[in-house]
Amino acid sequence: MTQRLVIIGAGMASGRLIEHLRDTAPNAWHITLFNTEPRGNYNRLMLSPVLSGEKTYTEIVTHDDAFYATHGIDCRFGESVTRIDRTAKVVHGAGGPVPYDRLVIATGSAPFILPVPGKDLPGVVTYRDLEDTNAMIAASRPGARAVVIGGGLLGLEAAAGMAARGADVTVVHLMGHLMERQLDPAASYLLQKDLERRGIRVHCRGATKAILGTDHVEAVLLEDGTVYGADLVCMAVGIRPEVRLANDAQLEVGRGIVVDAQLTTSDPAIFALGECVEFDSQLFGLVAPLYDQAKVLAGVLNGRVAAFAPVQTATKLKVTGCDLFSAGDFAEAPGREEIVFRDPARGIYKRLVIADDRLIGAVMYGDTADGNWFFQQIKEGANISARRETLIFGPAFEGGAQSDPLAAVAALPPEAEICGCNGVCKGQIVRAIGEGATDLGLVRARTKASASCGTCTGLVEQVLATTLGDAFARPAAQPMCKCTSLTHEEVRRLIKANALKSMAAVMQELGWNSSCGCATCRPALNFYLLADWPLDYCDDGQSRFVNERLHANIQKDGSFSVVPRMWGGVTNAAELRAIADAVDKYDVPMVKVTGGQRIDLLGVRKEDLPAIWADLNAAGLVSGHAYSKGLRTVKTCVGSEFCRFGTQDSTGLGVRLEQRLWGSWTPHKVKLAVSGCPRNCAEATCKDVGIICVDSGYQIGVGGAAGMDLKETERLAAVATEDEAIALTAAFIQLYRENARYLDRPYKWLKKVGLDWVKDRVLDPEIRAGLIERFDLSQSVYQKDPWAERATPEAARRFHPLATLMQEAAE
Amino acid sequence: MTRWIDIAALEDIPLRGARTLRTPEGCVAVFRTHDDRVFALDDRCPHKGGPLSDGIVHGHAVTCPLHAWVFDLETGRAQGADEGAVATYPAQVMAGRVLIDVDRLAGKRVA
Incomplete structure (x- = not known):
């Protein structure tokens, strides 16, 4: 028979209780969940990364509305409980009374x-x-x-x-x-x-x-x-247990609500859980014992024998860049000895506290990699007198060859704790892997390891790697390159959050392990920095791939191609004449019309580049950026100007778009098109941004592709005027510039963030205005013709050899 | 024997960049690394002939602009899974000038 369970408080402990009940007795309880906060359970430990900007609220939600709906839980969120009537077994809230068979008080704590x-x-x-x-x-x-x-x-x-x-x-x-x-x-x-x-x-x-x-x-x-x-x-x-309801209900309350090992209060129908309880004269503030309590209480409610016994916990600070760890008892006292290791230059400090030849406490700062290993030693309480000399050097010294982190993890015994928050040991993870949990997500779902504060994610992956061997596929979140363990997304977030404005600052603050980066991270960092700090950061040509450094496309023989911009694909006799003259003068071996409606001069020698650019500049032609991760072309059809089907001036809009967007650097290349009617002669439905003109205005599609992947655009919006179409496009491009990972085309980025996320921002007038303002600020710096800048004699010199060594000089 | 000749000022080579030196036997790339050391190597990737002088310089290595092979500037050897090497020539910086061993360059022709 289904019994009525009322839970007061939707914090991390009661969230865990609900999960245990769902897993062990899905139909035994009808649950009503009260929460003063107007929302369900989220990972409170992760508020710090939200505050620092490293995570968003949605990333830390653990139970969403769908979870509560699926499990038939009555949610009374945003509603405080006013009174517990123990005689009638009824809980009174602002929205009416709820009767219970069993009541769980999980009101947590209140700040002091x-x-x-x-x-x-x-x-x-x-x-x-x-x-x-x-x-x-x-x-x-x-x-x-x-x-x-x-x-x-x-x-x-x-x-x-x-x-x-x-x-x-x-x-x-x-x-x-x-x-x-x-x-x-x-x-x-x-x-x-x-x-x-x-x-x-x-x-x-x-x-x-x-x-x-x-x-x-x-x-x-x-x-x-x-x-x-x-x-x-x-x-x-500080915090103090939130005990007001229990006090009013005349339950036994000390500093917290007094419970026994079965989490039962002085009323056998009422239980308490989490930071509000007092057990054996102790209060509990860290998440690990709270999770233990939730597990015990689920057992008790389901009529099993279970008892809560507090265990030792370790502490870590979730501030990026401050590595500290402490565990056990490290106060000075008679009969205690200590071993201290200091490396002032590197800011490293380690201290072990020993009593009766057993490790009882550890404090570490700067290098906490061995923290869990020391914690394990404290819990095991083994006699360490034989290895006292080397103990402070950690597991690396013990086994000889354990500087390889995998070897260290492989050597851990099955009962070694991996996830402190959830009390998950290595053996449980290995068992889960054996039962088919072959990636991080599955292990997390099955065992909860690394599902709370996340600091043990690396360890869990290492257990996966040692257990599965070659069958272990690293998760999609790959580090940016071998210089760092951070992903592109993490680096982008930290550049913004910590206001890192130079490449040296990024490498120093985020702990790069190479002196000046590599050919993979430098171009990405260069883009992130110039996109986020257009006024503070100075573009670094030496961190760009040759095409963007030299503003020309390198060809297989080391020669280059030159593509002048043709706005919206429109040209004229004077421009064509200048191009023809340049072809003759510089002996250009091939002239080709590109897919983006302009003309490509292929096979130009590197040292001729500045001169050919100067000649083309003189005729009013500028760089077409055919080599850049930036705006390439805006392809157009002739539209209403000439075409008998055209509904709007698609060519004119294309020219305006190209004039607005040219010169901007983006995470990857960006191609646009504007078609004058739904016949779509400009093939706008496979572009990064494609606009289809209709009688009533302009349909803006985004996220198309016609490269290695083929993808049709999705509708961002339909607008009535050219100005609106241009504003939306600029805002979309800026959102892409600010958020996408380097080398993700818009369609790949959209797949990660979702079209709705983009719409919520680009279609919000205030956010859109901010995006456009930041785009224009960046354009004030970067909308400059690179050809003109490099036609000066000093700049042109760099395209020539340093010297020519003749036979005589060499002999 | 070693005969150093002065080919340029160090400032003529961009930091973490390269310039070339034209010789009768093909171009030599002269690299300047982040720590202001210089290295001279054949400007031709053994893979498909890419101009190494146009690659990205990182640490004491360069990545070929055509297919991203990475070469150690000290040894001229390809890094990682790729196999191959380019010839290297003694080069040094003295009083802000870049010097290169012209006899070894001449030897390039003989070899």
């Missing part, structure tokens, strides 16, 4: 608010949910001042996130060093230095006296008299 004057001023936020995160994002304009009160895990993630968005951030911390619960002073010092290097001010031993301001927060006053100006104050001084 310092009782200082000004704490209720607008502009004072906490860091708990998406609303807080969005408030901080909105307030983190470049130059805005933010003060974070609290230098613990949450406070520092908030500070780093806002700093990444350009805000001027100060962290005020009551204690003598940052993250004092997880770090010792030495590691904390390195962390503080790293944060200060990012422009974050750190004020330790700072007690907040008052928050100042009249209608809005203006400053923070400390006990020592220091005043920090602030447009936003984030209070991250």
Whole structure:
């Protein structure tokens, strides 16, 4: 018989509980889920990457509307529970009462608010949910001042996130060093230095006296008299279990809602789960024990024997570029000894704490690769006296040849924990792989390994690789090149989020492992930087493929081709005469009409390029960019001007489009076409942007292809005027420039982001205006004829040999 | 023996780029790397004859512009899975000038 289960709170613990119930007893419960936040469960651990701009909210949703619908869960989102009536077994919410057979309280925790004057001023936020995160994002304009009160895990993630968005951030911390619960002073010092290097001010031993301001927060006053100006104050001084409902219902409450090992409260029909509970005088803030609780509670609800027993947890900070790790007990105490390793030049610090010849704690900063291995040693509690000398060097020293990360992973025992958040050990992953989970996504779905904070993704992949051997196919998210482990998408995001404006900054900040990149990453980085920072970044010709560096297409014999622009495919006698003269003068072996309605001069010698360009320039011809990852051609038919079927002036629109877009660099080449009627003589339906003129206006299609792949365009919009068609096209091109990965044509990019995502932006008047404004800004820098710039004697010299060594000179 | 001749100022070669030197036996590419070292190699990829001087210079290597073979500038050897090599010639920078060993260049003709 189906029983009624009411759950209060849709956080990570109750989300996990629902999944366990679904997997083990899909029809046993009818679930009603209350949540004060107007949404379901998302990965709260990932709010920091959302704040810093490395992820978006949609990427961290774990249970969407479809999930709740599929499993028949009554969602009462955005609704607070007002009262629990234990006698009648009814939960009262704003939207009406709900009876229960079993009740789970998973109200989580509430941020602790310092009782200082000004704490209720607008502009004072906490860091708990998406609303807080969005408030901080909105307030983190470049130059805005933010003060974070609290230098613990949450406070520092908030500070780093806002700093990444350009805000001027100060962290005020009551204690003598940052993250004092997880770090010792030495590691904390390195962390503080790293944060200060990012422009974050750190004020330790700072007690907040008052928050100042009249209608809005203006400053923070400390006990020592220091005043920090602030447009936003984030209070991250700690959390306390949210126990108000339990108190009102007269359940037993200590610091949290008191539960036994079966998560049962003092009322046998009511259970509690997550950060709101107190078990064995302990509170729980990290996700791993909460997931354990969810699993136990699912068992208990389904009538099985299960008991919760807390285990040790390890800590990591999710701030890109700050690697720290701590586990176990690392405080100094009588009878404890320590082993310390420091490498000041590289900012590395490692400290192991030993008691009774057993490892009981570890703190690491700068190089945390061995963190999980040390954590494993702590949990195993083995006697380490025999390997004490080398212990600090980690697993690499133990087995000799384990500098290969795969060997280290292969050597781990089955009970070694891989995913700390979800408590998944290597054996479970190997078993799941044996049962058919042969890629990361399947392992994640089956075991939850790497599904929460994601820091163990690499380890899970290594387990896949060691288990499957050659059968393991790396996931699609390939690193950009061998110089980095980051993907194109990650690099693009970090360039924007961290305001990296030079290639040296990218390579330094993102940890490139080569001195100046390679032939794969340099052209991509050059494009990303010039697209994101047109005014700050200076285009680097030496990072361009030869065609774009020399503004001509290299041919198989090392000669080049020259293609002048013919606007919309239209030319005239004077231009044709100039082309004919150039062909004669420079002995051009082949003249060919291209597929893009212009004329190609093939087989020009490199040293002749500047001169032939100067001659063509003199006749008014400019570079056609037939070699660039940029706008190539706008192909047109003759349209209403001459054609008896033409509905609009397709040629004229093509010319206007080409004049607006030429010179812009894009992730890959971009080809356009405008057809004057649906007969489509300009073949507009297989172009990156193709416009079909009809009586009522212009149909704009995007994402066509006629190369290695053949694809028809999809409709972006239909508009009435030429101006609208041009505006939409420019906005689409700019969106593509800002977001696509280098060497993805628009159709490939569209496949990844979806046409709806593009429409939501390009068709929104405000977003469109911003896109066009940024496009025009870039054009003010890049819409210059490269031929004219290279026809000067100094520039032309570079196309010639340095010297000619004659026989005599050589002998 | 070694006979150095002065062929250009270092500034005449773009940083992480190359210029060519025309000899009776074909072009030699003179590369300038990120650390201002210079290297001289035959300007002809053994694969399909691509002009290495037009490739992207990264570290102490160049990627051929035609089919992306990568050559070590120190040894002239193709990297990775590709097999082949181009001849290298002694070159150095002294007081901001690029010097090349003209006897070895002459030897190119004999060899």
